[in-house]
């Protein structure tokens with residue numbers, strides 16, 4: 364797969380070779396990096412706003428729009444065009460995807476040390492939506508629901524709105540995110556209204572390479588500690604926490620249920636392992652399968668899986684209804700998916716978390732936490748605040 368992408372990448376680099384200085388961050392508005400390298404997309408050849416609902420169906424409206432956009436790329440001489448961008452939490456809402464005029468893969472940029480304030484303007488004010496008290500009430504409301512109906516888990520989230528005394532430099536913000544979170548999936552997507560989606564997700568929704576699919580759901584979290592011994596204790600406790608293991612298992616069982624009919628082999632480890640970001644420990648399970656039909660694209664498969672109970676709840680439809688009822692805002696792109704899929708069907712989509720939307724002097728940050736019957740409102744609020752730290756730190760704002 365990488366060969367094909369590199370082929371297109373060489374094309375792209377040739378195209379851009381003479382204007383290397385122009386192909387600076389200023390025009391590389393979309394970028395996505397994973398362990399495999401960094402994808403940078405230049406220009407916009409075709410935009411796809413068709414909602415991704417039913418996107419698993421190759422003959423459906425959404426996939427036909429994607430295929431037509433990729434075809435435009437081919438007609439313009441790209442041997443392996445790519446579709447990049449973001450899809451919202453609610454698949455019925457417009458997608459924000461496009462086929463760039465060109466793209467390239469490069470090694471992840473080397474680590475740079477970035478000053479703590481990341482050159483950010485001064486913070487003027489900030490606000491939480493909902494407030495701490497309202498969020499805790501929503502958690503209680505969800506817990507009462509779990510007792511009265513068959514919803515087992517619902518992910519509830521918060522927004523932190525920041526206003527600065529000047530425009531936020533997205534390049535510097537991304538640099539700072541990179542420096543502090545080397546191992547995540549870093550992304551930046553330009554949005555139609557001129558805002559930008561920026562973040563560093565630790566969670567792989569789906570990667571497809573040839574006939575292999577990998578998904579790595581995370582659910583069950585604990586805050587990292589400064590003291591190494593205390594940090595280890597927290598991690599060990601997470602690994603045996605019945606509440607977190609339950610929350611995690613709901614996700615893994617559901618991902619297995621969805622992928623199984625499409626795979627000849629599916630490896631699901633018996634229990635989770637630990638993974639960490641700079642701010643959090645997570646329970647993590649890496650699921651790997653071999654596709655019965657290798658012709659299914661990464662985007663089709665990601666649409667099939669999304670939203671997993673890691674970001675919505677269980678069972679999906681009812682949890683979604685509960686979220687709509689108790690969350691006082693539309694999530695938009697938060698807890699959707701962001702990534703790429705090439706013309707050969709290979710691609711990577713990650714869960715749009717640990718992220719924010721930057722528009723001029725305003726930044727909206729998002730964070731959620733999985734609520735189950737054993738949840739405690741205080742602890743769930745604290746978890747959302749810890750999750751916000753990833754972006755707050757990059758913004759140079761004390762958490």
Ligand SMILES: C=C(O[C@@H]1C=C(C(=O)O)C=C[C@H]1O)C(=O)O
Pocket residue numbers: 518566581582583584645673674698716717729730731732733734750
């Ligand atoms: C919703 C978020 O994270 C999700 C919820 C998690 C949890 O409840 O433990 C862990 C990882 C993510 O699947 C977020 O980071 O905002």
